[in-house]
Amino acid sequence: MMTINDYLKLFDEGKLTPEELLESCCSKIDPDLNAFITVTKERARNAIGSVDGKIRGIPVAVKDNINVKGVPTTCGSKILKGFIPPYSATVVERIEKEGGLLIGKTNLDEFAMGSSTENSHFGLTKNPFDRERVPGGSSGGSAVAVATGSAIIALGSDTGGSVRQPASFCGLVGLKPTYGRVSRYGLVAFASSLDQIGIIGRNAMDVGILLVIIAGKDPLDSTSVTVDVQDYTDLDGSLEGIKIGIPEEYFIDIDEDVLEAVIEIKEILQDVGVSFPSVSLPTSEFVIPTYQIISYAEASSNLARYDGVRYGLYHSGVNFSDEIRKTRNDGFLSEVKRRILVGSFVLSSQAIGEYYEKALTIRSLIKKEFKDALDKVDYLLTPTTPSPAFKIGERFDDPLKVHLSDRLTAGANLAGIPAVSAPAGMSRNNLPIGYQLMGRPFDEKGLLSIVHQVEKIKPFELLGE
Amino acid sequence: MKSIDIRHLSKLANIELDKKEEKKLQKDLDAIIKHIQKIHEVDTKGLPETIHPNLTSLMLRNDKVGKSLSRDVVLLNKENSKDGYFTVERLIYDDNQ
Structure with missing residues (x-):
């Protein structure tokens, strides 16, 4: 190659x-x-x-x-x-x-x-x-x-x-x-x-x-x-x-062809002297919801800069707020809007403790599990x-x-x-x-x-x- | 779990949604919020929050003016500028007008 x-x-x-x-x-x-x-x-x-x-x-x-x-x-x-x-x-x-x-x-x-x-x-x-x-x-x-x-x-x-x-x-x-x-x-x-x-x-x-x-x-x-x-x-x-380590939680609900291919990699490595002790990452099933909350929250904050004022798409409106809202509606596709809206929700005063701060503590747990493993x-x-x-x-x-x-x-x-x-x-x-x-x-x-x-x-x- | 107030959120996020999209996104958002409820199954009592993967201390730099972009270069990306400033619609207004 x-x-x-x-x-x-x-x-x-x-x-x-x-x-x-x-x-x-x-x-x-x-x-x-x-x-x-x-x-x-x-x-x-x-x-x-x-x-x-x-x-x-x-x-x-x-x-x-x-x-x-x-x-x-x-x-x-x-x-x-x-x-x-x-x-x-x-x-x-x-x-x-x-x-x-x-x-x-x-x-x-x-x-x-x-x-x-x-x-x-x-x-x-x-x-x-x-x-x-x-x-x-x-x-x-x-x-x-x-x-x-x-x-x-x-x-x-x-x-x-x-x-x-x-x-x-x-x-x-x-x-x-x-x-x-x-x-x-x-x-x-x-x-x-x-x-x-x-x-x-x-x-x-x-x-x-x-x-x-x-x-x-x-x-x-x-x-x-x-x-x-x-x-x-x-x-x-x-x-x-x-x-x-082979974390068993990462081998659940995996396509059969994928499993076989990864096991083959394991066997190749075994042949050159690598050992495979078992490890566990029990919080794995919470990775995605935690990731969603944290990444959507950060995205909603980061993407607030797109307002049409300094660069990019611009729609006129009856006032400053109106022009920003119109620009952002036309400028973003649905997936980005969804994430900004959910991010705004998990950071809002009524939800921040229940979602965003909770997710940050789970992140500590996930990080610790990786470190221990x-x-x-x-x-x-x-x-x-x-x-x-x-x-x-x-x-x-x-x-x-x-x-x-x-x-x-x-x-x-x-x-x-x-x-x-x-x-x-x-x-x-x-x-x-x-x-x-x-x-x-x-x-x-x-x-x-x-x-x-x-x-x-x-x-x-x-x-x- | 009560349905989330998408009108309030779209105001917070500064996105004006049309009726059709509002309806679709309301459904999506309710589904996402239901899905992320899963985090409440984890006991995290006493655990600290991780806001950053490897933050050990606050990073400081010398309080010196460094290289930056000139005003002319920054304004190049916008047509609606005047006298070296960005122009926008009225900021202070009466909602009832």
Whole structure:
């Protein structure tokens, strides 16, 4: 499987030029899949050769809730109509400084709220493995861009699984780093205590290469941390003696094909000397309602800024309040409205104690359970989602089905720990299946090492390779 | 559990809903609130609140003016500005007028 380093080698040997690679990526953009909201081919072409960095000439796609100076940021929403950010996100600056070519902004569920990339003002994105199915979400556009080879690697954002779940549905590696590992400056806020920028790539090495570039303290994001950035490309350390827990609660009501594929990963790891003690995370069944309350509450507060006054869509009204209310009604789709309304409810004076504050105490419990489990074992292995990609329309606009595919991923966000999804195999109807590994804070290197070594034993065939 | 007052909430959230959407969202919101009642099954007596995953202390910085965007750049994203200010409709008004 080609890694970013292999492309760099081909450049150095004169066997491939960055122009040719960019052209090849652009030619694979399929309008029917609708992975991109904006393609920035000219910007990418103009950047070729300008810097000689760690990813010189490598096309990178960016989820359209991360700012790139001079390129519209839409967040998949009508409310940001015409908005052109006057600054780039820190992650984007760091990628461009290392020679990465920004090939385009990818489609997402509006403001990253969803798990299917169906809730976008710019139309839905389809899964390249089966066009009648969703690619996952909310970073569905980024996953499809990488899966089809329209980008070599992509950035997403993960609030409850939005990087890992689409990576799983599209046969890719998706990493949600530890909260604070990567600067969120320039990422449009959804739920600030859960949001983290993540990476979707074709293999663990590529993800590691990009993480080395984007990780680290940023004075512009006070929640980013000073913990040392490790060499995330040094992934060959022995796995012998490592302990991985299998939390039984994460194996309830799981599709049979998914179960079999994850068990196979367990057996591969057993063969290289990993042991599997049993662990328990009994609060797992409360992860989704807790996640809903906290993320909706934070969203209702964060999205209050969209008022039509300083940027974006604007509707006139008879007075100030009227123009804001009209702008927000027309600018947001139903899913976002639902979350803002529920968020406003759980934060309202009559409900805050019963819902929001209660959820914060359950978050403490969830966090403690993860800590206790990860004191006993080094990592946790679970499926990424209960089933492979679902059909387009199957869960659309249904407030109770929208989180069905988040129940195994949102816990890592509540606890702030790193987690990765990687290919476990294919289902009987030929859809990718993902396994998830969660680890201790700042052990991204360990997570990627396991994925890297599984890849060597069980290579995953990408589309078109 | 009583039905939640969607009109009040839409005012709090500054979203004007039309009748059809109000009806649909009322149903959705009641379903969501019923679903999240599950949290009351957990005994959390004595547990602290976690508002942030790794907040150990408040983060401080030097009280110095840093780099920021110029007024002209900030106003570029809006047509309705005047004399370097954003313009909006009347803020102070009589509801009965």
